[in-house]
Amino acid sequence: MSAIENATKLKGEGNTLFGQQKYFEAFEKYSSAITFDQENAILWANRAACNFHLKKYLDASSDAKKATTLDPTYAKAWGRLASASQELGSWQLAVSAWKSALGSLPAQNLSSSELKQKDQYATALANAENVVREREGRVAQTLNYRDGTGAGRDKLPWVRAEKMLPELRLMGREGFNSCAWVIVPAAKELAEGMEMLKDLKTHTGPGGRQMLLGRLGAIERITNAIIREERVFHISDPNFQDLYRKQVMFEAQVRNAWTDAGPESVISEAQERLNTKGWDDVRPALSLTVRAWIFRAFLTSGLDQTHGPAVEFYQNAVDLLERGRKIWSNVPDDQRGAVFSETFVRGVKAQLVDCYMQAYNSKPGKDADFPLERMATLANDLIEDAEKNMPDQNASPGWDRDEINAFYLYPKGTGYAVKGFYHMQMAKYMVDGEEDIHQQIVNAAESYRDAAKSYPHDDEKRYWYYNCALGALWRGHAPLGMTLPVCEVIREGLPKMRRIWEHSQLALGGANMAFKATLEFEEDVRKEIAERRFTEDSCASPDFACDPKK
Known part of the structure; x- marks a missing residue:
């Protein structure tokens, strides 16, 4: 049997399984078929559909993009790329893909199924364009609220905190119990990253080819800032989204980072590249890949208020980092990269836990897409991780208070706060009269108090969680x-x-x-x-x- 015949047979078996909603088994069949016929756009598009139903949206996007590359006139492939992009919060890409899907249909004499497709794509395009407009409105609100250069600057928390530093230094040991020591350096690192975005230029090279030229490291600084203290994030440039997108493209090209693949593919390809190119090539590529996922999640959750896709990106980052720490456990952090450090991974986990809670809360209930039990597990694991690895400040005088706060106490506080939310939700959905309701409420109060105690005496979260x-x-x-x-x-x-x-x-x-x-x-x-x-x-x-x- 020839390779094409094998691919056709496996494709038919995959189609049958897909029709039975056995998406993982169908995925396996399409994957096997691809090994025999890698240039078949239908196989890639079908596997994209499997990934979509398995809620592996990054992989679905990657497969659909491969299908559109192989056949730019394949409307279904464009539609699947658009659908996956929406689930990932990539609404601009979704708009472009829906337009390509519509453009790939015949201009006239459409069949009944093609007419149905056209109506679906047109409706989806209109919805996506509406989301883009709403997102632009939210960016405008962010600009108005947190204008780092305008009249409201003196009201910004990090500006106020910086003015307090001389006073806090004079207070000696007591002065170190302040959130200012975390928020000020985080805000400065964010500002450095934002300034670097503005240095990116488009250059016309030989033959009229457009090239991006700029400084490397902007994405590292921005993500370091939000991992340390996400409340410092603000936008003071209306072109921020476009600048950031181009910066990621520029750094990804230079670093040869992964822009579409999921954690499994990245780990596999990274190991292959290590054998030929070593850590100096792989380290920056892995770092940028992970950081791009983190910030994409941060923006998707914060600006779009679509927390489900953000959870996937945070989870992808955590999965890659935890697997990498195991696979390359004998490789020191200065070789494999700071993103694999214990503290960085804990910072990402804290963002995942908080985002998971928001994803649940966007559509709560006993049968929620983001179950309460999973939320509790993530919160407990984060608390245990922070408490188990808490450094002894007397034995390790090199540890600064801001490091303790940012990477141990704050994550622990996040974990306890999410536990408090979990217990309140459990009490809410129990039947009146159940004895456990009172215990859930007691547990909630205790968890919130533990969360409050994890923050310095001048941090808003301390008093919010007490409340x-x-x-x-x-x-x-x-x-x-x-x-x-x-x-x-x-x-x-x-x-x-x-x-x-x-x-x-x-x-x-x-x-x-x-x-x-x-x-x-x-x-x-x-x-x-x-x-x-x-x-x-x-x-x-x-x-x-x-x-x-x-």
Whole structure:
């Protein structure tokens, strides 16, 4: 049997399995067929469809792109590339692919199936274009809110924090218990990366070929900043998205990084390249690949508010890094790259855990696409990792406080906060009267308090999570003897916190109103206690509810 005959036979078997919704088995058949006929666009497009149904959208995009390269007139391949791009949050690419899908259909005398395709593609294109417009609006809002060069600069948390550094230094050891030591260097590294984006130029080379020329390292600086402290991220250039996209293209070309493949393919190809080119070639390629995934997830979640695709990119990054740490366990970090360091991986895991919670919350419920049980597992693993590897600062004086905060305490705080959210959700979906409801609420309050204690005394998250703990206590009808001390902690800490975070996104997005309500509640019930209408054994709660997902 010839290679083409083998490919045709396997393709037929794959089609049968696909029709039975056995997508993994169909994927295996199409993959085998491709080994016999690598130039067959239909095989690549069919495997893309399998990956799509398996929710491996990056691999689906890669296969569909291969199919369109082999046959640029293949409408279904363009449609599958567009669908995968949407799931990955790549809406500009989706718009372009939907247009290509429409352009690949016959101009006239369309069959009934082609007419149906045309209607589907046209509707999908209109939806994608609408998302792009909405995204541009969100970018504009980000520019207005966080203009790093405009009149609102003095309100930015990192600007306020930097002005406090001389005062904090004079305070000695006590002054190191401040979030300023994390946020200031993170903001500076972000600014360096953003400035480097502006240096990228388009150069016309020999034969009129367009080339990108710029400085390497912008993506490294930007991702370092958000891994250390994501709250510093802001956009002060309306052309940021285009600049960033071109910078990734430029660095990927120079580094020979992977732009489409998933973790399995990247690891496999990296091992092959190591045998011929060594770590000096592979290290920067792996670093850029991982960092591009991380920042793509960050933007998709933050700007598009589409958290599902972001979870996939974060998970891809974690999978590649953890596999790489095992495969190349004997290779020191200075050879395999900083992205494989324990602290960097923990920082990515913290972002994954937080994004997973947001993905669940976008469509919550017992049968959610992002199950609560998985969320709890991710949170517990993150907490355990941070606590188990916490350095002894007395034995290791080289560890700076900002490193401890950014890569141990903050991730631990994220893990406990997500645990608090998990327990509140579990209580919400239990049947009234179940004994475990009260225990879930108690667990939520304890988790939120543990999260709060993971942040410095002037960090907004410390008091936000105390407020979330308070909300859980109110939900559990805790006596005032338990809730008032938490109110007191919040009241005493707010002035210190507001010196930095008074105008933060969290503050303006609802935290200021929640804190105000908490203080009014405390004042009212203390008055009631003073007038002997309440005792510390009384149960009371305000008219507002804490929103633990913030």
